[in-house]
Amino acid sequence: MTQTTIQDTMDTLELPKLKRAQGEVTIPGSKSLSNRILLLAALCRGTTTITNLLDSDDVRHMLTALKQLGVSYTLSDDRTYCTLEGKGGPLATGQDISLFLGNAGTAMRPLAAALCIGQGTFHLTGEERMFERPIGDLIEAMRPLGIDVNYDGEPGYPPLTIRAQSLKAAKLQIDGSISSQFLTALLMAAPLLKSRIDIEVIGELVSKPYIDITLDVMARFGVTVENHNYQTFTVPADQQYQSPGRIQVEGDASSASYFLAAGAIGQGPVRVHGTGTASVQGDVRFAEVLEQMGANVNWSEHWIEVSASQRLQAVDLDLNHIPDAAMTIAVAALFADGTTRIRNIYNWRVKETDRIHAMAAELRKLGAEVEEGDDYLQITPPETLTPAAIDTYNDHRIAMCFSLAAFGTDGLVINDPGCTAKTFPDYFDRFASITDQ
Ligand SMILES: O=C(O)C1=C[C@@H](OP(=O)(O)O)[C@@H](O)[C@H](O)C1
Numbered sequence: 001m002t003q004t005t006i007q008d009t010m011d012t013l014e015l016p017k018l019k020r021a022q023g024e025v026t027i028p029g030s031k032s033l034s035n036r037i038l039l040l041a042a043l044c045r046g047t048t049t050i051t052n053l054l055d056s057d058d059v060r061h062m063l064t065a066l067k068q069l070g071v072s073y074t075l076s077d078d079r080t081y082c083t084l085e086g087k088g089g090p091l092a093t094g095q096d097i098s099l100f101l102g103n104a105g106t107a108m109r110p111l112a113a114a115l116c117i118g119q120g121t122f123h124l125t126g127e128e129r130m131f132e133r134p135i136g137d138l139i140e141a142m143r144p145l146g147i148d149v150n151y152d153g154e155p156g157y158p159p160l161t162i163r164a165q166s167l168k169a170a171k172l173q174i175d176g177s178i179s180s181q182f183l184t185a186l187l188m189a190a191p192l193l194k195s196r197i198d199i200e201v202i203g204e205l206v207s208k209p210y211i212d213i214t215l216d217v218m219a220r221f222g223v224t225v226e227n228h229n230y231q232t233f234t235v236p237a238d239q240q241y242q243s244p245g246r247i248q249v250e251g252d253a254s255s256a257s258y259f260l261a262a263g264a265i266g267q268g269p270v271r272v273h274g275t276g277t278a279s280v281q282g283d284v285r286f287a288e289v290l291e292q293m294g295a296n297v298n299w300s301e302h303w304i305e306v307s308a309s310q311r312l313q314a315v316d317l318d319l320n321h322i323p324d325a326a327m328t329i330a331v332a333a334l335f336a337d338g339t340t341r342i343r344n345i346y347n348w349r350v351k352e353t354d355r356i357h358a359m360a361a362e363l364r365k366l367g368a369e370v371e372e373g374d375d376y377l378q379i380t381p382p383e384t385l386t387p388a389a390i391d392t393y394n395d396h397r398i399a400m401c402f403s404l405a406a407f408g409t410d411g412l413v414i415n416d417p418g419c420t421a422k423t424f425p426d427y428f429d430r431f432a433s434i435t436d437q
Pocket residue numbers: 031032033105106178179180181184206207210323324347
């Protein structure tokens with residue numbers, strides 16, 4: 001059963017002007033961890049009980065695909081508790097099957113790699129935007145193994161047809177400059193090959209902390225990877241994923257960013273439970289950026305609390321390591337004295353939408369002066385925000401981060417608020433619970 005939330009029932013959502021943020025919120029499970037854990041639980045030997053699984057579109061796409069691939073699982077009514085029977089090896093079907101993966105990068109990329117190994121013919125498809133999100137660097141990196149993959153549309157992009165087969169060992173090189181998800185996908189599939197795999201990363205590796213999440217989850221499922229300074233990785237031979245038995249998904253650190261920023265803009269304190277110093281997610285470092293902007297941040301292992309007694313200050317930072325949470329900084333910049341510059345974010349252009357362009361357009365509607373570079377955004381806030389209707393481009397993060405603009409104006413409208421369902425279906429209800437008009 002899907003919950004009925006404010007945003008499910010409306011095409012647009014008008015937010016009242018907000019005066020203050022305070023309170024506590026527990027964020028739902030991490031998308032990045034949920035989809036990695038589901039895939040490895042399906043590939044491992046044994047039964048895995050997953051707690052605090054995220055229930056959102058991206059995770060539903062992974063779950064549906066796994067069911068079509070013959071994986072059995074049960075879910076609690078709220079879909080956050082899952083018991084899954086591992087296949088103890090590659091996902092194989094005798095049939096030709098089509099998997100619809102929406103716009104979930106964490107389903108498309110890892111499944112594309114894992115399904116090259118095994119048996120069956122798989123058509124991987126998704127939403128229109130998925131057909132504009134590259135996958136060629138992953139597929140081409142795997143060619144030396146002898147994979148059989150066809151691009152059914154534009155070369156280098158989904159949809160794909162994969163004819164799984166047994167593959168040979170090879171040394172691989174992967175371009176890490178467009179998305180870290182390609183390397184994640186290759187690493188997670190490597191143990192299925194049984195032979196030693198050496199992977200060399202060419203180009204700058206973007207979004208590096210996501211590789212730490214991958215290595216952490218692989219280790220929880222009993223597979224070791226040698227990481228040589230993120231430049232080469234060795235997956236030793238003859239490893240098999242083993243169920244950890246029970247595994248809890250941490251709260252989503254990217255989802256936490258909206259509430260933490262609310263604490264910094266709306267005085268606070270706002271305490272966010274579910275992520276903290278014990279987290280494996282790089283996006284917890286978002287709180288450090290708020291601290292540099294002048295907010296007070298308290299950390300524990302499992303919560304982060306933010307408050308602020310003065311206006312924020314602008315920052316000029318390379319935020320390549322926290323690409324998702326960095327969008328929240330772009331909106332927080334509306335409440336900071338000076339000009340904020342967010343650098344080294346070129347891969348925002350190949351996410352749910354061209355995020356550099358979309359963020360610039362929507363920030364301008366609110367009266368900000370914005371310079372849009374190839375790989376940066378520079379934002380100078382106006383004295384007072386102009387009321388505006390924010391277009392969200394079917395991008396959950398645009399809808400969520402622009403909710404913060406309600407601290408600066410009446411009559412803020414978020415178009416298509418339901419797009420938060422990709423990672424956070426009841427976001428606006430939770431946001432309302434920590435904000436006062
Ligand atoms: O591996 C992951 O779970 C993710 C990696 C990042 O993508 P890129 O590596 O493409 O930047 C991030 O933006 C995405 O939301 C989730």
